[in-house]
Amino acid sequence: MSEHQVSGSGNLLDAEAVRKEFGGLLAVNDLDFTIPERAIVSLIGPNGAGKTTFFNTLTGLYKTTSGRILFAGEDVTDKPPHAIVKAGVGRTFQNIRLFPQMTALENVLVGMHSRLKGGILGSIVGTPRVRREEREAREKARELIRFAGLGSVDDELAESLAYGDQRRLEVARALATEPKLLLLDEPTAGMNPQETVTFMEFVSTLREQRPLAILLIEHDMKVVMGISERVTVLDYGEKIAEGTPQEVQKDERVIEAYLGRAATA
Amino acid sequence: MAGRGQRSRASLRGYRGQVASSTGLHRVGAAWNQLPERTRSLIPFFALLTIAVTYPLYVDSLPTNVPVILTFPDMHSAVTILVFTMMAVGLNVVVGYCGLLDLGYVAFYALGAYTAGWLASGQFQQVKFHFGSVGITHDARGIHISIWLVLLSAAIVTALGGIFIGLPTLRLRGDYLAIVTLGFGEIVPQFVRNADNLHGFDLTHGTFGINPIDSPGFGNRLHNAVGLPVSYQQEFDADRLFFWTVLALLLVTIFCCIRLRDSRLGRAWIAIREDETAAGAMGIPLMRTKTWAYAIGAFFGGAAGAYIASFNSVANPSQFNFNISIFLLCMVVLGGMGSIWGVVVAAVILSWLNVEGLANIGSWLNSNTPLNFEVAKYQFGIYGVILVLMMLFRPVGLIPERRRKRELEEGTRGPLDEPIYEMRGADEPGAGERGAGGNIPRG
Numbered sequence: 001m002s003e004h005q006v007s008g009s010g011n012l013l014d015a016e017a018v019r020k021e022f023g024g025l026l027a028v029n030d031l032d033f034t035i036p037e038r039a040i041v042s043l044i045g046p047n048g049a050g051k052t053t054f055f056n057t058l059t060g061l062y063k064t065t066s067g068r069i070l071f072a073g074e075d076v077t078d079k080p081p082h083a084i085v086k087a088g089v090g091r092t093f094q095n096i097r098l099f100p101q102m103t104a105l106e107n108v109l110v111g112m113h114s115r116l117k118g119g120i121l122g123s124i125v126g127t128p129r130v131r132r133e134e135r136e137a138r139e140k141a142r143e144l145i146r147f148a149g150l151g152s153v154d155d156e157l158a159e160s161l162a163y164g165d166q167r168r169l170e171v172a173r174a175l176a177t178e179p180k181l182l183l184l185d186e187p188t189a190g191m192n193p194q195e196t197v198t199f200m201e202f203v204s205t206l207r208e209q210r211p212l213a214i215l216l217i218e219h220d221m222k223v224v225m226g227i228s229e230r231v232t233v234l235d236y237g238e239k240i241a242e243g244t245p246q247e248v249q250k251d252e253r254v255i256e257a258y259l260g261r262a263a264t265a
Numbered sequence: 266m267a268g269r270g271q272r273s274r275a276s277l278r279g280y281r282g283q284v285a286s287s288t289g290l291h292r293v294g295a296a297w298n299q300l301p302e303r304t305r306s307l308i309p310f311f312a313l314l315t316i317a318v319t320y321p322l323y324v325d326s327l328p329t330n331v332p333v334i335l336t337f338p339d340m341h342s343a344v345t346i347l348v349f350t351m352m353a354v355g356l357n358v359v360v361g362y363c364g365l366l367d368l369g370y371v372a373f374y375a376l377g378a379y380t381a382g383w384l385a386s387g388q389f390q391q392v393k394f395h396f397g398s399v400g401i402t403h404d405a406r407g408i409h410i411s412i413w414l415v416l417l418s419a420a421i422v423t424a425l426g427g428i429f430i431g432l433p434t435l436r437l438r439g440d441y442l443a444i445v446t447l448g449f450g451e452i453v454p455q456f457v458r459n460a461d462n463l464h465g466f467d468l469t470h471g472t473f474g475i476n477p478i479d480s481p482g483f484g485n486r487l488h489n490a491v492g493l494p495v496s497y498q499q500e501f502d503a504d505r506l507f508f509w510t511v512l513a514l515l516l517v518t519i520f521c522c523i524r525l526r527d528s529r530l531g532r533a534w535i536a537i538r539e540d541e542t543a544a545g546a547m548g549i550p551l552m553r554t555k556t557w558a559y560a561i562g563a564f565f566g567g568a569a570g571a572y573i574a575s576f577n578s579v580a581n582p583s584q585f586n587f588n589i590s591i592f593l594l595c596m597v598v599l600g601g602m603g604s605i606w607g608v609v610v611a612a613v614i615l616s617w618l619n620v621e622g623l624a625n626i627g628s629w630l631n632s633n634t635p636l637n638f639e640v641a642k643y644q645f646g647i648y649g650v651i652l653v654l655m656m657l658f659r660p661v662g663l664i665p666e667r668r669r670k671r672e673l674e675e676g677t678r679g680p681l682d683e684p685i686y687e688m689r690g691a692d693e694p695g696a697g698e699r700g701a702g703g704n705i706p707r708g
Contacts, residue, residue, distance in 0.1 A: 059546055085548035093546075099539035102532075109529075110536045114548030116529050120557070123528030124521050130528075177548050 012037045012181055012213050013058075018067035020050075020057050020237075027053040029237040030067065035181060035213050040203075042216040042224035045234035046257065051217045052094055054234070055185055059091050060084040072180060086114045090179030092170040094186045094217075100159035104150065104169050107158050108141035111176030141176065147209075148172035149202060164195050168202070175210070182206070185217045200227055225249070233257075317512060321505040335625040338617055340504035346616040347511040348573045353596040353612035354518050354605060355565030360594065361603035361666070362526060363558035364538030365435070366443040369450025371589040373563040376426045377570025378580035379457060380419035382475030384410045385575065388467075399482035400496030412481035412575050416514075416568050423567020424560040431559035435552060438541065450590050458582040474581020478574050481510060498578070507576050514572060515609075518565050522605055525561065534558050535603070588645070592619065595648055599655055601662020611663055619644065 013035040020028040027050045035041050043051050056062045058069060060081040069077045076084050090111075099107050116137055122130040142154060148168040153161060158169060167187060174182055184203070188196040204227055207214055218224045224231060225245040233241040233254050241251040248254055297305065320343065327337045338346060352374060359367045382388055385398065387407035395403075397411030410418070434445040461471030469475065480503075482496030497506045525531045533554045536544040545551050574580040592615065600611030614622075627640030640647070655662070 061542065061546065080550070081545040082548050082550040085546065091546055093543065097540050097543035097546075099536050099543065101539055102535060106532055106535075110532050110544065110549070111547050113529060113533055113536075118529040120525065120528075120530060120561070123530060124524045126524065134529075173547060 010037075011035060012039075012072060013215075014070040015054075015058065016068045016070070018054065018057060018069060019065045020053055020062060021065045027237050028057065031234075031237070031239055033232065033239075035215055038207070038211065038213050039229050040207055040214045040216065040227055041230045041232065042218060042228040043232050043234060044218050044221055044224060047219055049219075049234040050237035051219070051234055052185060053237075055091070055183055055215075055217060058084075059089060059183065082114065085177050085179075088178070088180035089183065090174035090177040090181070091183040092167075092174050092185055092187060094189060096163075096166045096170055098158040098166055098170060098173070101157060103155050103157055104145055104161065104172075105138065105141050105154040107169060107173050108144050108176045109137055111173040112137050112141065112178075115176075115178055144172045144175055145169070147175070163190060164199070167191070167199065171202075171206075175206075179212055181213045181215065183215045183217075186219065187216070188218070188220070188223055196223060203227060221249075314516075318509070321502075321508055333626055333629050334622060335629055336621075338621060340508050342617070342620045344504060344507045344511055344576055345573070345620050346613055347508070347515050348569050348576070349593070349596070349616040349619075350609055350612035351511065351515045351518050351569040351572075352566050353593050353600070353608050354515070354522055355562045355569065356593050357562075357597050357600075357603065357605065357608045358522060358525070358534070358565075359558050359562035360597050361601075361608065362531060362534040362538065363555060364534075365555060365558060366439065367446045367559075367562070368443050368590050368594065369430075369446035369448070369453075370562070370566055370593050371585050371587065372430070372450050372453035373423050373427060373566035374570040374589065375453045375457060375580075375582075375585040376423045376563075377419040377567030378574035378584070379469060379475065380422045380567065381412070381415050381571035381574040382469075382478055382580040384408050384415045384418060385412055385479040386475050386477060388470065388475045397484065398479055399484045400480050400499055409479055411484075412479055412571075415479075415575070416571050419571030420564045420568040423570070424564040426567070427559040427561075427563030428556055431556040432552075435555045435559065447587075447590075450587055454582050454585040457585070469582075472582055474579055474583075475574075476579035476581070478578045478580065480578070481507075481575055511572060511576075514568065518568075519605055519609065521561075521565075526603075526605070530554065530557060538603075592648070595652060598652065599662060601665045603666035604662055604664050607662045607664030607666070615648070618647075623647065 011034040013033070015031060015033040017030040017032060018028055019026075019030050029050075031050075031054060033043075033054070043054065045051050053062065057064050060076070060079050060083070063078045067077070068075065071084070071087050071089060074087055076087055076089075079087075099110060102110070116133055118130040118133055145154060148171050150161075150165055150168050150172070153165065153169075158166065161169060171182075171184070171187070187203070188199050191199060200223060203214065203216070206212075216224050216228065221231075228245055230243065231241075231245050231248045232239055233248055233251070235253075235257040240253045240257055241248050243251075300308075321340055324337060324340065324343075329336050331337070352370070355373075356367065356370050359365050359370070385408070387405060387409075389408055390406045392408060393404075393406045394408045394410075395401075395405075396409070397414060398409035399411070401409055430446075430449050434442060434449075437445060457469040457474075458472055460469040461467050480496050480498035482499075483493035485495055487493045488495045494500045494506055497503045497510075500506060526535075533544065533549045536547065536549060537551065537554060541551060544554075593612075596612040596615050597608050599615065600607030600609070623641045623644050627638070630636050630640065631638070
């Protein structure tokens with residue numbers, strides 16, 4: 001699994017001068033961003049810094065204004081979201097976006113869509129191949145739900161799960177897409193400090209047990225400091241600092257733009 | 266707010282439980298609940314199926330002076346009812362599963378009917394092509410293909426039509442899609458009305474329509490070998506044959522739709538209905554998946570259209586009103602969007618009302634009460650009232666889709682109840698709570 005087709009730079013993801021404008025508003029300003037294989041990196045910045053916008057351009061939800069995104073050596077700039085998922089980018093959403101009226105198991109099965117083959121005729125006739133695939137997919141989905149630390153919730157509707165469990169289910173669903181890169185958009189938003197700690201421990205285990213790289217978005221710097229190998233700080237769509245958590249914490253511009261503001265709040 | 270609703274519902278459930286336990290019905294209910302779920306769902310199905318299959322055998326001995334409804338539908342009406350049911354089940358794929366509001370489904374009906382007209386009638390006098398056709402003379406001009414093949418071809422042609430309509434329109438969401446499909450539903454009948462002179466070529470025979478259209482049948486060889494009817498129209502109990510055939514077609518439709526719902530594709534449809542953006546971000550190709558919903562919905566609509574054209578032996582533009590699209594949509598909404606059995610029940614009821622129910626009820630009212638008005642004239646007003654009442658008291662439909670029923674029973678609502686389409690207005694928390702009140706809670 002860890003044998004990916006690697007781009008020239010040896011990075012899993014290479015974003016070159018990505019720019020995104022909404023009308024007159026410049027949300028992401030010529031951002032260069034890389035993610036090495038199997039790394040945990042974080043993108044932080046105050047609210048409105050362009051983090052989620054950058055995320056959405058990575059995952060194909062927005063079209064870039066200019067720039068280029070290479071993933072595992074493949075140019076995925078402006079490809080539709082499903083193609084980017086297929087290339088190996090899985091994501092969660094800042095405001096949870098599960099399929100509320102589907103069960104936990106079905107949510108995870110939807111995540112597997114791009115990895116399954118069952119066609120229309122095969123499904124209607126119920127060929128042995130489709131049945132087997134379906135059975136195996138269910139088995140695997142159950143495992144993923146366990147892996148995400150959820151109890152026996154397989155047949156519960158997603159909307160009836162507790163908030164923290166919904167967050168975990170979203171991760172399970174993203175893992176079902178078999179990502180090489182997992183994008184977590186403010187995964188601890190709305191969690192209390194204790195839940196946050198437990199969740200971040202889960203993220204660490206995730207990286208140890210699965211061959212993937214993780215990109216975290218956070219506006220709360222404390223959350224990502226312990227876990228990240230590299231932190232990139234955005235403000236007004238521009239990269240203002242990049243480095244290890246320690247380096248970033250000392251950076252004057254970061255303190256001014258970010259921690260300074262947080263301290264007065 | 267959700268918490269409060271949950272508690273009051275829990276106490277309501279407790280109260281109902283006490284009432285129920287004091288009756289003998291409760292014991293029957295308990296025994297019923299102990300049956301395996303599969304048996305529980307199959308028993309009503311086979312009971313209804315038996316009633317339906319044997320219907321032609323006992324319909325003549327049914328009483329003809331029933332209060333309110335007067336008569337039970339005769340064979341001819343029953344065929345029409347089932348054809349509309351088949352269309353409603355097809356539309357359910359588009360609206361109920363995939364959440365695409367289609368106000369122009371009649372276009373598929375028309376396309377299916379005209380394909381039958383083109384492939385199984387004397388419309389094209391320029392050519393003479395026979396293939397497996399029954400009940401026509403050997404020198405009849407025009408294209409005459411076996412109706413069984415025509416049904417399949419019409420379904421495929423219509424599915425292609427669905428793809429053709431879908432590709433440009435399915436990029437739109439919600440209301441915009443509804444408006445565009447509305448347009449297509451109007452364009453198709455207009456087109457067939459005016460396509461009797463395309464640079465001198467008569468494609469649709471204008472307002473007169475195409476007729477006669479060949480009848481289904483099995484031909485002389487199968488007749489002699491196993492006694493199957495040569496041609497339905499030539500049999501004296503033709504309507505019975507048409508009835509059994511459409512019943513079989515409906516069962517096939519239902520079977521396919523259930524299998525698809527539980528497949529990878531069906532999950533993708535429901536995911537799109539639930540949250541299109543998230544579905545895309547989970548690897549579902551939105552355009553392709555939605556187009557498939559359209560094509561499959563159209564497939565069954567086309568087959569049903571071709572069948573009814575063969576049954577009535579005619580396809581003409583006046584059959585394809587905008588009303589029909591709305592009428593079919595009513596069936597889906599009334600039955601419970603996404604719920605096959607709900608849609609079947611609602612479709613049977615509504616098309617019966619349409620075919621003869623309202624007229625019967627009207628004449629019963631006029632002769633047994635001081636009222637004097639033609640109920641059938643107010644049919645759309647009546648459907649409107651039915652829909653409004655449904656939305657007020659049972660917004661999830663007659664037989665809610667499994668997942669929605671569970672939602673009502675559990676009475677839980679997470680933070681995820683933001684509606685995506687206007688069509689899902691039935692899901693609003695307030696309405697849902699009232700619906701739960703009118704529903705019989707389990708246990």
